[in-house]
Amino acid sequence: MAAHNFKHALFCAVVTMVIAFPILGLNLVARGTRVGLEGADASTIISVFVAAAIVFFFQLYRDTIMGNLGKLPALNPLAGREPMPQAKRVKLESWALTGIIVLALFWPFFVSRGSVDLATLVLIYVMLALGLNVVVGLAGLLDLGYVAFYAVGAYTFALLSQYMGISFWMALPIGALLAALFGLVLGFPVLRLRGDYLAIVTLGFGEIIRILLNNWTSITGGPNGIGGIPEPTLFGMEFGRRVKEEGNTSFHETFGIAYSGEHKVIFLYLIALVLAVITALVIRRLMRMPVGRAWEALREDEIAARSLGLSRTAVKLSAFTIGAFFAGFAGTVFASKQGFISPESFVFLESAIILAIVVLGGMGSQIGVILAAIAVTILPELAREFADYRMLVFGAAMVLMMVWRPQGLMPMRRIHIELKRQE
Amino acid sequence: MLDVKNLSMRFGGLLAVDQVSLDVQEHEIVSIIGPNGAGKTTVFNCISGFYKPSGGKILFEGKEVQGKPDYKISRLGMVRTFQHVRLFNKMTVVENLLVAQHRHLNTNLLSGLIKTPNYRSREQKSLDRAAYWLERVGLLDLANRDAGNLAYGQQRRLEIARCMVTEPKLLMLDEPAAGLNPAETKDLNQLIVSLKEDYNVSVLLIEHDMSLVMDISDRITVINQGRPLAAGTPDEVRQNDDVIKAYLGEA
Ligand SMILES: Nc1ncnc2c1ncn2[C@@H]1O[C@H](COP(=O)(O)OP(=O)(O)OP(=O)(O)O)[C@@H](O)[C@H]1O
Ligand SMILES: [Mg+2]
Numbered sequence: 001m002a003a004h005n006f007k008h009a010l011f012c013a014v015v016t017m018v019i020a021f022p023i024l025g026l027n028l029v030a031r032g033t034r035v036g037l038e039g040a041d042a043s044t045i046i047s048v049f050v051a052a053a054i055v056f057f058f059q060l061y062r063d064t065i066m067g068n069l070g071k072l073p074a075l076n077p078l079a080g081r082e083p084m085p086q087a088k089r090v091k092l093e094s095w096a097l098t099g100i101i102v103l104a105l106f107w108p109f110f111v112s113r114g115s116v117d118l119a120t121l122v123l124i125y126v127m128l129a130l131g132l133n134v135v136v137g138l139a140g141l142l143d144l145g146y147v148a149f150y151a152v153g154a155y156t157f158a159l160l161s162q163y164m165g166i167s168f169w170m171a172l173p174i175g176a177l178l179a180a181l182f183g184l185v186l187g188f189p190v191l192r193l194r195g196d197y198l199a200i201v202t203l204g205f206g207e208i209i210r211i212l213l214n215n216w217t218s219i220t221g222g223p224n225g226i227g228g229i230p231e232p233t234l235f236g237m238e239f240g241r242r243v244k245e246e247g248n249t250s251f252h253e254t255f256g257i258a259y260s261g262e263h264k265v266i267f268l269y270l271i272a273l274v275l276a277v278i279t280a281l282v283i284r285r286l287m288r289m290p291v292g293r294a295w296e297a298l299r300e301d302e303i304a305a306r307s308l309g310l311s312r313t314a315v316k317l318s319a320f321t322i323g324a325f326f327a328g329f330a331g332t333v334f335a336s337k338q339g340f341i342s343p344e345s346f347v348f349l350e351s352a353i354i355l356a357i358v359v360l361g362g363m364g365s366q367i368g369v370i371l372a373a374i375a376v377t378i379l380p381e382l383a384r385e386f387a388d389y390r391m392l393v394f395g396a397a398m399v400l401m402m403v404w405r406p407q408g409l410m411p412m413r414r415i416h417i418e419l420k421r422q423e
Numbered sequence: 424m425l426d427v428k429n430l431s432m433r434f435g436g437l438l439a440v441d442q443v444s445l446d447v448q449e450h451e452i453v454s455i456i457g458p459n460g461a462g463k464t465t466v467f468n469c470i471s472g473f474y475k476p477s478g479g480k481i482l483f484e485g486k487e488v489q490g491k492p493d494y495k496i497s498r499l500g501m502v503r504t505f506q507h508v509r510l511f512n513k514m515t516v517v518e519n520l521l522v523a524q525h526r527h528l529n530t531n532l533l534s535g536l537i538k539t540p541n542y543r544s545r546e547q548k549s550l551d552r553a554a555y556w557l558e559r560v561g562l563l564d565l566a567n568r569d570a571g572n573l574a575y576g577q578q579r580r581l582e583i584a585r586c587m588v589t590e591p592k593l594l595m596l597d598e599p600a601a602g603l604n605p606a607e608t609k610d611l612n613q614l615i616v617s618l619k620e621d622y623n624v625s626v627l628l629i630e631h632d633m634s635l636v637m638d639i640s641d642r643i644t645v646i647n648q649g650r651p652l653a654a655g656t657p658d659e660v661r662q663n664d665d666v667i668k669a670y671l672g673e674a
Contacts, residue, residue: 282536289535290521290528297511297522304509307471308523308589309497322532419517419554419566 009059013052020048066403093367097280104273108266116265118381120337123272124330125373127279129357130366131326134283136355137363138292139319140299141191142199144351145206148186149179149324151346153331155213158226158341168232172332179328180321187320191313206351213343225342229335231264232271272333279326280366286322288417295319356394360401424449424625425470425501425593430479432465439465441649442479447593452619452626454640456633456660458669462649463629464506467597470627471503472496483593498526500592504582504599506629512571516562516581519570520553523585527552549588556584560614576607583614593625594618600632608635615639637661645669 025045029038039045058065108116128150135143156178157171166174190201213220220226286292294315297305306312335341357376361368380390425447432440440462447453455463469476472493481489488496497503511519521528528549529535529542557563560580565573570581579599586594596615600608616639618624630636636643637657645652645666653663660666 285536286532289532290525291532291535293514293518293522294525296514300511300513301509303473304505304511305522306493307473307497307503307505307509308585309494309502309526310522311492311494417515417518417521417550419550419557 005060009056012059013056016052016055024048108269113262113265116269120269120272122374122377123276124334125377126276126370127326127330128354129369129373130279130283131323132354133358133369135319135323136358139295143202144199145202146354147346147351148206148209149327150331151209152179152182153328154335154341157332157335158229161230168336175332176325176328180325183321183324187317191316210343210346227340229339232336268337291318424484426482428480431477432469433477439649443651445644447625447627451641452639454628454636454643457646461646467595502586502589502591503595504597506597508578508582510570515567516570517553517566519585520588521549523588524549552588556587560584576603595627597629600635
């Protein structure tokens with residue numbers, strides 16, 4: 001056992017060296033027109049050795065370390081407690097949610113413009129994650145190309161406004177429905193596949209949509225993207241300094257207040273908030289409706305579900321389509337917020353981030369997903385100096401989660417339908 | 424109502440079911456018996472659409488159904504249980520019964536979101552039907568428990584109740600008495616007979632418990648190593664020499 005561990009640890013240490021040394025220990029230096037190779041300074045090389053040593057000792061005592069980590073009690077102080085009765089839990093949850101929403105409504109009036117802008121982005125991610133949660137968490141389908149539907153929503157609005165002058169409010173349902181239609185059409189052939197295959201094919205679809213947007217220059221502008229996407233209006237009132245569209249009035253003139261760039265930002269934030277709340281509420285209801293139960297039943301035991309007359313394809317397709325719908329929603333808001341979109345915004349990394357939010361938050365759980373969306377969007381902003389290590393931290397966080405809380409920050413606890421006794 | 428003609432099912436080189444024929448009439452309990460590995464469950468899987476038979480015909484109420492997808496067969500009114508209980512363990516008992524009534528519910532998304540009267544009334548009807556069957560199989564007190572936490576015998580009864588809420592015409596039970604104690608088996612015996620008598624459901628039964636089979640079956644089909652060995656009333660089967668040799672003799 002010990003010998004085996006030793007060999008394994010040695011191997012890992014050597015791999016660390018082999019990978020780290022060329023990357024960190026050798027520098028490319030420009031010498032005139034040619035590029036030369038130079039050794040890095042001593043401190044870098046020492047740190048590579050130290051890192052290798054750490055890897056070696058960690059792997060050597062791995063079982064002991066991991067065993068002790070698993071036993072750390074403080075991480076989950078509530079572990080041993082009886083679960084709250086459902087009625088009490090639901091009440092508590094809805095109070096907490098109402099509190100959060102009220103706070104979120106008034107908060108933007110007291111903080112800086114940048115924070116509000118960031119919060120809008122968080123809300124967009126909340127919408128995306130809640131939508132993907134339907135697909136991954138509730139229906140159990142691993143979708144790695146979710147960003148495709150987000151792109152469909154965003155581009156629908158961008159193109160409609162560019163070519164037909166359609167406003168945000170018109171584009172919102174159109175974008176969502178079109179994204180849902182894409183989900184339906186793409187999902188139909190794909191959902192026969194299981195697990196890993198489904199993940200790979202959806203990954204492919206995500207990339208295909210992005211590449212299509214990139215190369216269909218005559219319509220989408222290719223990598224240059226589309227700009228000049230209008231902001232939402234409030235009953236025909238625009239938030240810009242000057243009115244752009246005929247027939248509209250401007251917000252600050254109507255109310256006789258001074259123009260401020262903040263109005264627009266806050267307004268967008270409030271729209272995103274309302275849409276995120278609607279998304280959460282709708283999905284909450286769906287979970288308690290026959291569709292929601294069908295998703296769960298199919299995830300629990302597909303054979304039994306089929307034997308009771310549930311069509312696998314129809315049930316999974318419904319989840320896929322509904323998930324895509326909310327991505328389209330979020331995409332429209334995103335396009336409006338940015339005013340400019342390009343395929344850059346819809347790379348695979350986005351899908352990965354949204355999926356990470358769902359996994360971190362606890363599959364199927366809404367509050368968990370909301371918390372995770374906040375964490376994943378805000379932390380990188382707070383720690384900008386560590387931007388280079390963002391993916392590293394991300395990866396580390398995921399690994400730690402898998403070790404400590406594979407069920408996510410706040411694992412889903414379903415709301416059951418109760419059978420009331422009628423005497 | 425069910426007519427199986429020369430059913431065959433081949434897995435690679437193994438002919439698991441070979442030219443089996445059987446039929447179930449309305450208001451009848453028919454049993455399939457045979458030693459382990461005889462191919463009984465495979466016959467069920469073919470009838471219920473989980474396997475596509477390699478040969479033969481399956482007619483339900485005069486229409487060919489072989490090769491149809493499983494969920495369509497179940498919607499026609501043929502519903503089965505499984506040899507190894509398959510419940511939705513993390514859902515509650517009553518939710519298990521609601522899932523089974525999926526197609527009786529109003530599954531229109533919009534009506535569900537705004538809770539139209541039609542949606543509510545159908546949901547209530549399903550809950551009532553679930554309550555009725557839970558009462559019938561003695562699980563009403565456990566309605567809000569997770570199905571996975573029930574005792575084994577209770578899980579078996581829940582599985583039958585879950586079939587019954589779909590209002591089937593033919594109920595197919597795969598070894599429902601396996602793992603039950605004598606008292607529970609006696610209850611099961613009465614339940615199956617009452618399903619036939621009071622609810623007008625035909626039953627196709629696979630069972631190893633001979634006293635149960637002989638007691639409640641109207642007719643019995645014996646299969647051995649995939650091939651039909653004998654068929655007839657319990658008395659005929661009991662006295663059949665081939666059956667005694669292949670089945671009872673072996674035990
Ligand atoms: N999916 C499958 N693939 C390959 N072989 C199978 C498959 N299903 C069943 N078999 C084989 O078919 C034969 C019949 O199996 P089946 O499960 O139908 O028997 P059974 O009569 O139900 O037995 P038991 O009384 O033990 O439940 C067995 O030899 C089994 O190994
Ligand atoms: Mg069997």
